[in-house]
Amino acid sequence: MTTAVARRRRALSDYQVKMLFLMPTLLLLVGMNVFPLIWSLYLSFHRYAADMPGRAPEAVGTANYTALLHDPNLWRYFQITAEFVVLAVGAQFLIGFGVALLLNREFKGKGLVTTLILLPMMLSPAVVGLFWKLIMDPNWGLLNFLIRPVTGAAPAWLTDARTALPSLVMIDTWMWSPFMMLICLAGLNAVPKYLYEAADVDRASGWFKFRHITLPLIGPLLLLALIFRTMDAFKLFDMVWVATAGGPGDVTEMVSVTLYRQAFQNWNTGEACALAYILLVVIIALSNLYIRWLNRVRGEA
Amino acid sequence: MNGRIKSGLALAAIGLVLVIYLLPIYWIVATSLKEYSDILARPPKFVFAPTLRNYVSLLLVPGEGLHATPFAARLLNSVIIASLSTIFAVAMGTMTAYAFSRFRTRGQGDWQFFILSTRMLPPVVVVIPIFLMYRALGLFDTHAGLIVLYTAFNVSFAVWLLKGFMDEIPKEYEEAALVDGYSRLQAFVRVVLPQAVAGIAATSVFCLITAWNEFAFALVLTQNTAQTAPPYIPSVVGSGATEWGRIAAGTVLFLLPVAVFTFVMRKHLLRGATFGALKR
Numbered sequence: 022m023t024t025a026v027a028r029r030r031r032a033l034s035d036y037q038v039k040m041l042f043l044m045p046t047l048l049l050l051v052g053m054n055v056f057p058l059i060w061s062l063y064l065s066f067h068r069y070a071a072d073m074p075g076r077a078p079e080a081v082g083t084a085n086y087t088a089l090l091h092d093p094n095l096w097r098y099f100q101i102t103a104e105f106v107v108l109a110v111g112a113q114f115l116i117g118f119g120v121a122l123l124l125n126r127e128f129k130g131k132g133l134v135t136t137l138i139l140l141p142m143m144l145s146p147a148v149v150g151l152f153w154k155l156i157m158d159p160n161w162g163l164l165n166f167l168i169r170p171v172t173g174a175a176p177a178w179l180t181d182a183r184t185a186l187p188s189l190v191m192i193d194t195w196m197w198s199p200f201m202m203l204i205c206l207a208g209l210n211a212v213p214k215y216l217y218e219a220a221d222v223d224r225a226s227g228w229f230k231f232r233h234i235t236l237p238l239i240g241p242l243l244l245l246a247l248i249f250r251t252m253d254a255f256k257l258f259d260m261v262w263v264a265t266a267g268g269p270g271d272v273t274e275m276v277s278v279t280l281y282r283q284a285f286q287n288w289n290t291g292e293a294c295a296l297a298y299i300l301l302v303v304i305i306a307l308s309n310l311y312i313r314w315l316n317r318v319r320g321e322a
Numbered sequence: 323m324n325g326r327i328k329s330g331l332a333l334a335a336i337g338l339v340l341v342i343y344l345l346p347i348y349w350i351v352a353t354s355l356k357e358y359s360d361i362l363a364r365p366p367k368f369v370f371a372p373t374l375r376n377y378v379s380l381l382l383v384p385g386e387g388l389h390a391t392p393f394a395a396r397l398l399n400s401v402i403i404a405s406l407s408t409i410f411a412v413a414m415g416t417m418t419a420y421a422f423s424r425f426r427t428r429g430q431g432d433w434q435f436f437i438l439s440t441r442m443l444p445p446v447v448v449v450i451p452i453f454l455m456y457r458a459l460g461l462f463d464t465h466a467g468l469i470v471l472y473t474a475f476n477v478s479f480a481v482w483l484l485k486g487f488m489d490e491i492p493k494e495y496e497e498a499a500l501v502d503g504y505s506r507l508q509a510f511v512r513v514v515l516p517q518a519v520a521g522i523a524a525t526s527v528f529c530l531i532t533a534w535n536e537f538a539f540a541l542v543l544t545q546n547t548a549q550t551a552p553p554y555i556p557s558v559v560g561s562g563a564t565e566w567g568r569i570a571a572g573t574v575l576f577l578l579p580v581a582v583f584t585f586v587m588r589k590h591l592l593r594g595a596t597f598g599a600l601k602r
Contacts (some may be wrong), residue, residue, distance in 0.1 A: 033503030039425040042417035046477050047433070049414070053474035059452035064451070070486070071454060120339055123332060136337060136344050136588040143584045145535035147552045148573050152350045155566055163349050166366050171536055195346065207592050207600060242600070249596065256444030259537035263556045269571040278448045284450045285542055297447040297581065306443045 065294035085295035094271070095279070095296070102275040105186060107191040113250055115263040116194060117201020118243070125209045126200070141196045141201060150263035153192045154179060179265050182272045186304040189261060189273055196260070197250060204246040208239030245314055252307050256300075276300055336422040347577075354570035361566050376571035393572055396554040400576075403550055404533040407472035412526045414473070415480025416518065419509060422481070423488035424496075434481075438597075445538040451499040451570040453542050463545045471539055479597065483528065487521025488514070512539055524590035527583050534580065551576050 033041065043212060065085055067078035124210060141149070144166055156163045157178035165175045178188040220230045258277040261267070267274035267282070274282075281302065284293035347354070353361055355372040418437075452461070452471065461467030491514060499509040515522075517584050526573060541553040554573050558565055592600050 033507060035425060035506055038506045038510070039427065042421035043427070043433075045438070046414045046418040046481065047468075049438060049477060050440050053452070053471065054443065056431070056450060057448050057455060058443075060451040060454065061448070071450070071457075074457070123335055123339065126329070126332060128329075128333060128336070132588070134340055136585060136591075137340060139588070139591055140347065140581060140584055141343060143580050144577055145533060145537065145552050145580070147537035148555060148576060151556045151569065152346065152573055155353065155570070156346055156349055161362050161364055161366065163345075163366050166364075195343070199343070203592055203595060204600065245600075246594070252442065256446070258444070259448050259552070260542075261590045262537075272385050277444060280446045281449075281542075284446075285453075288452060290454075293450055297450060300444065301447050304442060304444060304447075305439075308439060309334075313439075 034213045035293045058125070061294040061297060064291050065298050067291045070288045071284075071290040078291065081291070085292045086299070089292065089295055089299060095276075098271075098274050098276050098279050101186065101273065102255065102277075105190060105257075105275060106251055107274075108187070109254050110247060110250045111208070112190060112194040113198040114247060116198040117203075117246075118205045120202045121197065121205035122208055124206060135203075135206070139199045144183045144196070146196065146257070147262035147263045149196055150192065150244060150260035153188075153195075154264055157188060181225075181268055182269050183271060185265055185273050189264060192264065193254065193257070197253075200250065201246055204242055204249075205239065208242040209235070212238050241314075241317065248307070248310060248314055252304070255307065256304065260267040331456070336388070344501055344512050350570050350573055353454075353566060355569060358567055361570075376567040378478075380568045380575075387570055392569075393551070393554065396549055396551045396576045397575065398557045399548055400534060400550040401463065402550070402554075403468045403472065404530055405512045406465075407469045407476060407533050408526055409531040410469070411476035411480050411529050412484075412522060415484050416515075416522060416523065417490050418481045419484035420514060422485050424493070429575060434485075436480045440501040441475070441482075441597075444449070447535075449539055449542050455466050455545055462543060463548050465548045467543055468540065468548055471543070472533040472536065474534070479532070480529055483594065484518070484521055484524045487525075490521075497575040502567070508593050524587060527587045527591070528590075528594040530584060531580055 048114040060306045064078060065078060068081045068084075069078035070076065079235065081090055120138065124131065124138075157165075159175060159180065163179075167225060170285045171177055176184045178184050188305060217230060220234060225233075256277055257275065258281065261273060261275055262281065267278045276296075277300070280293055280296050283289045283296060336581070350367070350368070354376050354410050355374070356367070356370050357375070360370045374471055383391055386522070419564070422434060427433065427601055456462045456467050495517065496504075496509040499513045500506070502506075504512065520601045536550070536553065537552040540550045544550065546598070555569060555576065581588055587594065
């Protein structure tokens with residue numbers, strides 16, 4: 022007993038262990054997130070070009086922000102982003118939910134089928150954007166070969182201003198509707214079977230069961246999934262950059278793409294930092310929504 | 323009878339859905355195994371004589387014996403950077419998750435929110451100051467630079483996922499160990515860690531896949547020496563259709579480990595994809 026106490030005294034106290042365990046992570050995050058954010062806030066009030074490191078940042082007050090907020094192009098890019106988010110997340114939601122309803126039954130190889138469908142969302146978005154370019158090639162791509170007999174048309178997909186954004190929506194939906202499916206499936210699994218059995222006794226219709234049993238029970242989960250996807254689609258960069266790089270023209274120029282262009286192609290570092298902050302405000306609004314929803318879902322569970 | 327027709331239809335629909343999701347992946351694999359003429363064939367060829375030529379020319383320099391091609395070097399960079407950053411992120415994440423799970427900390431909710439919020443930052447927002455910082459510190463285009471960055475990027479995710487796993491380990495085990503005279507650190511290493519192995523493994527795979535797939539930071543912060551595969555593969559496309567066989571081969575080599583890990587991790591996919599918010 023005495024040896025145990027002595028050993029404990031030599032060992033670290035709980036407080037020391039706690040600090041030892043927390044500090045490295047918190048310091049790293051402060052160094053790699055908080056500090057850069059403060060720096061870019063400073064730069065957002067300056068005129069600065071990172072490709073000319075010799076020239077010091079020149080203070081310009083809020084000029085970067087005013088210029089951005091008065092730039093009609095930027096508003097259009099926000100609109101393009103919003104359009105993409107609404108279309109992509111909407112399509113993913115409907116398709117993901119549909120596939121989940123389809124898979125919500127017992128059949129041989131269910132586990133394997135579910136995992137195979139989940140494969141797209143695990144892949145690298147940049148590489149996915151690249152190989153869809155191959156599939157969507159207007160001349161020898163697989164997609165036009167498959168749809169030409171049905172539609173008679175051979176769209177140019179990513180290279181036509183009218184179809185470029187819908188094409189990106191398609192790629193993103195292929196990639197991320199499995200995520201919606203995964204969450205919906207988890208929700209559907211959690212609905213107690215006896216509720217359906219009770220409804221069957223009352224000869225309730227399929228729609229009635231869906232509307233009054235399924236939907237209310239999995240509603241919070243669906244919203245959580247929607248918010249996850251909205252946040253991700255909003256900041257999407259890699260897939261778009263590889264597939265269209267904002268083109269043709271600027272019809273798929275989303276905010277994150279234009280931010281990259283300003284920062285690393287036009288080297289308007291100060292203005293790009295200001296744009297990053299505008300984007301950040303929107304993201305913070307969205308993540309507050311997310312946290313609130315997470316808490317509510319957990320409160321109900 | 324009616325029920326049987328219905329379930330038959332459902333199975334057919336499931337088959338169709340599966341084909342739609344897998345066809346693009348099949349196509350890229352097929353392309354990687356085709357001769358140049360077969361790639362550009364119209365109508366597209368589903369049946370063809372497979373060749374490994376694309377893979378060989380992608381990985382080996384012709385004639386000069388064993389020389390790493392640019393692609394092989396990028397793939398190696400990806401392996402080094404993804405695995406080291408995963409080890410660091412998971413080690414730090416395990417400790418932090420344990421501390422959050424077992425000790426009371428003032429403002430713990432705020433700290434946890436802070437950790438989560440760092441992950442919610444879009445990469446394009448923080449990449450500008452990090453680029454300037456790395457250039458000043460000489461970390462631009464270095465392995466260490468990307469490793470530190472991906473560690474920071476993944477540690478927040480690891481903390482959230484692992485805290486869920488830690489919360490599920492009964493406190494009684496370590497309390498018994500503490501009573502037996504173990505120090506807190508000994509109890510953590512000998513009692514908690516063995517219980518958390520499954521959670522740590524799942525978290526590692528998710529961190530590995532995230533670091534492996536990352537594009538935006540790698541695009542901005544590396545050029546040659548430390549460039550990973552994701553920014554390199556699309557950069558070869560410029561030359562039009564001629565390179566597609568090799569690009570497809572590179573894509574397949576790059577996606578293969580992720581596909582394998584997806585199968586290994588299938589039971590934890592829900593948890594990983596939702597930041598530990600949902601369990602199954």
